[in-house]
Amino acid sequence: MRIALAQINYHVGNLRYNVDRMLAAIKTAQEERADLVVFSELSVCGYPARDLLLSATFVDRCMEAVDQVASGCEGIAAVVGGPSPNKHAGGKGLYNTAFFLYDGRVQHMYHKGLLPTYDVFNEYRYFEPAKAFETIAFGGERVALTVCEDIWNLDAQGLYPVNPPDLLNKGKPTLMINISASPFAWDHVPERMHILAENARKYGLPLFSANLVGGQTDLLFDGASAVFNPAGRLVDRLPSFAEDLRVYELGIVSGSEGIPVPAMPEKEDKWRIIKGALVMGVRDYFRKTGLKKALVGLSGGIDSAVTMAVAVEALGKDNVWAVLLPGPFSSDHSVSDAVAMAENTGVRHDTISINDTVRSLENSLATHFRGTQPGIAEENLQARARAVILMGLSNKFGHLLLNTSNKSEAAVGYGTLYGDMCGGLAVLGDVYKTDVYGMARVINLRQETIPLSTITKAPSAELKPGQKDTDSLPEYALLDAVLYRFLEKHMDARSIISEGYDEALVRKVIRMVCYSEHKRRQSPPILRISPKCLGIGREMPLEADYGTLL
Amino acid sequence: MRIALAQINYHVGNLRYNVDRMLAAIKTAQEERADLVVFSELSVCGYPARDLLLSATFVDRCMEAVDQVASGCEGIAAVVGGPSPNKHAGGKGLYNTAFFLYDGRVQHMYHKGLLPTYDVFNEYRYFEPAKAFETIAFGGERVALTVCEDIWNLDAQGLYPVNPPDLLNKGKPTLMINISASPFAWDHVPERMHILAENARKYGLPLFSANLVGGQTDLLFDGASAVFNPAGRLVDRLPSFAEDLRVYELGIVSGSEGIPVPAMPEKEDKWRIIKGALVMGVRDYFRKTGLKKALVGLSGGIDSAVTMAVAVEALGKDNVWAVLLPGPFSSDHSVSDAVAMAENTGVRHDTISINDTVRSLENSLATHFRGTQPGIAEENLQARARAVILMGLSNKFGHLLLNTSNKSEAAVGYGTLYGDMCGGLAVLGDVYKTDVYGMARVINLRQETIPLSTITKAPSAELKPGQKDTDSLPEYALLDAVLYRFLEKHMDARSIISEGYDEALVRKVIRMVCYSEHKRRQSPPILRISPKCLGIGREMPLEADYGTLL
Numbered sequence A, B: 001m002r003i004a005l006a007q008i009n010y011h012v013g014n015l016r017y018n019v020d021r022m023l024a025a026i027k028t029a030q031e032e033r034a035d036l037v038v039f040s041e042l043s044v045c046g047y048p049a050r051d052l053l054l055s056a057t058f059v060d061r062c063m064e065a066v067d068q069v070a071s072g073c074e075g076i077a078a079v080v081g082g083p084s085p086n087k088h089a090g091g092k093g094l095y096n097t098a099f100f101l102y103d104g105r106v107q108h109m110y111h112k113g114l115l116p117t118y119d120v121f122n123e124y125r126y127f128e129p130a131k132a133f134e135t136i137a138f139g140g141e142r143v144a145l146t147v148c149e150d151i152w153n154l155d156a157q158g159l160y161p162v163n164p165p166d167l168l169n170k171g172k173p174t175l176m177i178n179i180s181a182s183p184f185a186w187d188h189v190p191e192r193m194h195i196l197a198e199n200a201r202k203y204g205l206p207l208f209s210a211n212l213v214g215g216q217t218d219l220l221f222d223g224a225s226a227v228f229n230p231a232g233r234l235v236d237r238l239p240s241f242a243e244d245l246r247v248y249e250l251g252i253v254s255g256s257e258g259i260p261v262p263a264m265p266e267k268e269d270k271w272r273i274i275k276g277a278l279v280m281g282v283r284d285y286f287r288k289t290g291l292k293k294a295l296v297g298l299s300g301g302i303d304s305a306v307t308m309a310v311a312v313e314a315l316g317k318d319n320v321w322a323v324l325l326p327g328p329f330s331s332d333h334s335v336s337d338a339v340a341m342a343e344n345t346g347v348r349h350d351t352i353s354i355n356d357t358v359r360s361l362e363n364s365l366a367t368h369f370r371g372t373q374p375g376i377a378e379e380n381l382q383a384r385a386r387a388v389i390l391m392g393l394s395n396k397f398g399h400l401l402l403n404t405s406n407k408s409e410a411a412v413g414y415g416t417l418y419g420d421m422c423g424g425l426a427v428l429g430d431v432y433k434t435d436v437y438g439m440a441r442v443i444n445l446r447q448e449t450i451p452l453s454t455i456t457k458a459p460s461a462e463l464k465p466g467q468k469d470t471d472s473l474p475e476y477a478l479l480d481a482v483l484y485r486f487l488e489k490h491m492d493a494r495s496i497i498s499e500g501y502d503e504a505l506v507r508k509v510i511r512m513v514c515y516s517e518h519k520r521r522q523s524p525p526i527l528r529i530s531p532k533c534l535g536i537g538r539e540m541p542l543e544a545d546y547g548t549l550l
Helices: A015-031 A050-054 A056-071 A164-169 A188-203 A250-255 A267-289 A302-315 A332-345 A355-369 A376-397 A407-412 A433-443 A452-456 A476-488 A493-497 A503-514 B015-031 B050-054 B056-071 B164-169 B188-203 B250-255 B267-289 B302-315 B332-345 B355-369 B376-397 B407-412 B433-443 B452-456 B476-488 B493-497 B503-514
Strands: A002-007 A036-038 A077-085 A094-102 A105-111 A136-138 A141-147 A175-180 A207-211 A213-216 A219-222 A226-228 A234-237 A244-249 A294-297 A320-324 A348-351 A400-403 B002-007 B036-038 B077-085 B094-102 B105-111 B136-138 B141-147 B175-180 B207-211 B213-216 B219-222 B226-228 B234-237 B244-249 B294-297 B320-324 B348-351 B400-403
Touching (some): A002 A015, A002 A207, A015 A036, A015 A056, A015 A077, A015 A244, A056 A077, A056 A094, A056 A105, A094 A136, A105 A136, A105 A141, A164 A188, A188 A234, A213 A267, A234 A244, A244 A250, A267 A302, A267 A400, A294 A302, A294 A376, A302 A320, A302 A400, A302 A433, A302 A452, A320 A332, A320 A376, A332 A348, A332 A452, A355 A376, A355 B355, A376 B376, A407 A433, A407 A503, A433 A476, A476 A493, A476 A503, A493 A503, B002 B015, B015 B036, B015 B244, B050 B056, B056 B077, B056 B094, B077 B175, B105 B141, B141 B164, B164 B188, B175 B188, B188 B207, B188 B226, B188 B234, B213 B267, B244 B250, B267 B302, B294 B376, B302 B320, B302 B332, B320 B376, B332 B348, B332 B452, B355 B376, B376 B400, B407 B433, B407 B476, B407 B503, B433 B452, B433 B476, B476 B493, B476 B503
Parallel strands (some): A002 A036, A036 A077, A141 A175, A294 A320, A294 A400, B002 B036, B036 B077, B141 B175, B175 B207, B294 B320, B320 B348
Antiparallel strands (some): A002 A244, A207 A226, B094 B105
8 A cells, every 4th residue: 555645734724725735635646656645634724723613614614625625536545634513412513533535525534532732732622522433444454543642642641541542453453644733842843753653663553644834823833744664663754844745655664674763953953943943934924924025123133133034044035124223322233233134145124213213202201201210111212113113114015024032031021012022923932042042053054144243242132321131131041041941841940949040040030931921912923943932832821929930 | 507608809829818818708707607608719829820720839839728728617618719630640630629628628629520611711721620520418418519610511412511410410419509710791691690590490409609700811700609599590699890708598598589680781781881890800900910000092082081981990090190192183172082081080191292203203214105105104103103102101100001992993903003002901902882982871971071072073093184983994883783793693704794784894894803813913911891802712813814704
């Protein structure tokens, strides 16, 4: 038997587009003499379709779309994902279904049993979990078909009291197929490979996994669909961040040697992978929303430089516009570094001073501010004047403003709401400042795109004379170490301190994170590249007392 | 037996505060010779505690807090809500538990069986549903204790395949108790009363319901805890939007006549109830975040007038600051209406012209805007100049800026991101424009607080000469009718059109709603007063194709 894995970048809600892509893939697979082509989870509607799934019309159209794909399945079978109505009395109205298609129609429906409802997932909002699991006979094989999470609870000791593959195994399968929409995080890919390998090994079966690829606003899917031999060794892996279709001879897969699953990426590999994910995220957000051009406020600092480099790679230099907005405390090197960056990448750049606007704002507020100490309020006027000018250009010319905030500053609330927190998409919002430097290193590997002085100078918001980030924040290496433990490792103050970090510093950082939740609530969508993003997947109350965490 | 219902406004995460309030209530109940005092769902931690529940430390502290409440239960019993660890292998780590306390310790733990995971709820993110349900013997009675949603699936045909009260009924209960955190929506209270009554009637038991009261950022809880006789008639109901504690003699409840559950509020009742909810929401957000003072940009229009009236009722006139920000196209009546409104309420008011700032912005952009038609970009400069000045005052003096957008304009994206969409809390963001007028009528019942001309003039953003909202939007009565059907009734274009609405208009409105999702993603938290808010409880993709809805 020949099995094709189709790794496709679907468009949520765009059923016509998704069906056409699948029909084309079926044709290609057929030309390559495949017997079965496997698409990813919820492929007809795109993932995540969110509350579109609450529309009965939408679900009807999805079922019709499945039938349209089925009509292309003559002499070939396909596994397609989509929602299907739950016809039993009681329970959620939908199942998350893998449709097994051949002879022009739906032959089997396998419903997902484990519905992830944590972090970025909320599948139980829409779907009823299946309770029964049966293998499917096809072409002399017995297929254990599963949907994503179904294979992630191997010992039934985790988040769910059942393990679907154990139940499927009673049907004596000869082959495992998993269709998934498993999101990217820089350290998640090896983990996913490990789970797939463990399933193949535990049941002694070849395993074919088709994963979604593409950016869906903040949620990124890397693809990396993979094939494992019955010993749990990796036989092949499709690319990350790109579409592909590959056909495998089942016998060859079962007999092949394979290699161990890849190790956790480190340093440059990690930064290269993050950059790849962000480039895809930017490109797909523009493509799927029908936008063409991006606007970046280029400050001469590292964040806007890396944001622009990502945007140029994603959209092409002719689709990126850099605007420099020097203000009363901008240094000469900021302007020259920004100009150098723009020239290195070849993007159009313009300079608009904010000085007059800031002066008008200060004059308007002078009566009220008289007698107060200059502080945050005055500094924010500058950040907000920049935002108004950038948004003016955005509104006039239809360019989407990219937000340049990094995860470290977003975490501690070191940014101006309606100022530098503006933008349609936060490119670096899930990247710690120390990793932004790492990305800059990777970007500069072949040539100095980002000026060296942008990388070497001390970070500053330049909102008052001689200001440095370290006036308000710890050194970023230290800040990021504490943030990583608090956010990603879910450690509380006491356990972080017990690792040797300064008590006052740890408590100060955690307090800053907790009490800046209200700012992040209004931030743009953040491209997610870590296991714990400050945007999607983190749901903290705004009005709480956070004392128990300190 | 004497049973007390304690309706308390808890503070999420503030365990010390919550425990102290419960201990005080136990003391009061004891003085009134109660045998049992009933608190609402998740009372020790507050509801919703969201991802605070993912912290093991937080759950440990909650369990300690339950023990502290138990230590106050000598000679009296209490039902208290809190999270508790799931000690079985497999499944989510927590239960949503009702603790039955007496003799100084936890005697029974009842775990919630039905976990709402839809609209504003995502309880399966944290909790494992209970599978077994047992009654509790206490003081000669057998108590069927349930948590909120457990009683909402009476025929097991709804969202869940089980009905916990049916299972509890096998234990031959003599009394039902339901502890809840059932959020407010203007039409939800009669529905909740109906479900409670149906449970009492179906099982022929007296029913005591203790519901949460208070605002938790966007989510509002009205309280309205209630007591029903075994015929399902309402015996008593605690106030809406206020704390209370009442003690009932079980025998008297069972024997009392009762009244039917209240009907759906209409017109003035509806608007009065909405105003009550919003006043509580504003007051609680300020109190729980430790803020004192509010800032309102007063335009002379109806939205900012009603927002200010709500703020004054919530915080007192000395804690509200009105700022008028006339611009190049502000009419004389706007300024005079705003001044009249400020004077009628007695709040401090100041006027700051935006003209110079707008001129500076226009000059800065002149080179780039040259040769283009003036349009949205220029209009937005004015809205954003206002926002920057308001935020300057907010940052300088620590006043929270209240957002004044209404639901109708938020729905169709008729507002400026980082302009009039600014603010820390959206007071009217879930109130349709036509209901904003209704609220104005209620506010003006005793005296003309809101100037009549504010109510009678045609709504205008005043961002260009002679502009009216109806230049871009249908009449609000029509717009709201379509929005209500699309958002609240989940009707698609075809079914709305089949009710007689103009086809082009319906499709235009739905398209505006779908393709302005990206603006609302960055809006402040919206106080929720309807069954379908545009903030919490609505989760739409940003990058989707919405064609199936049109």
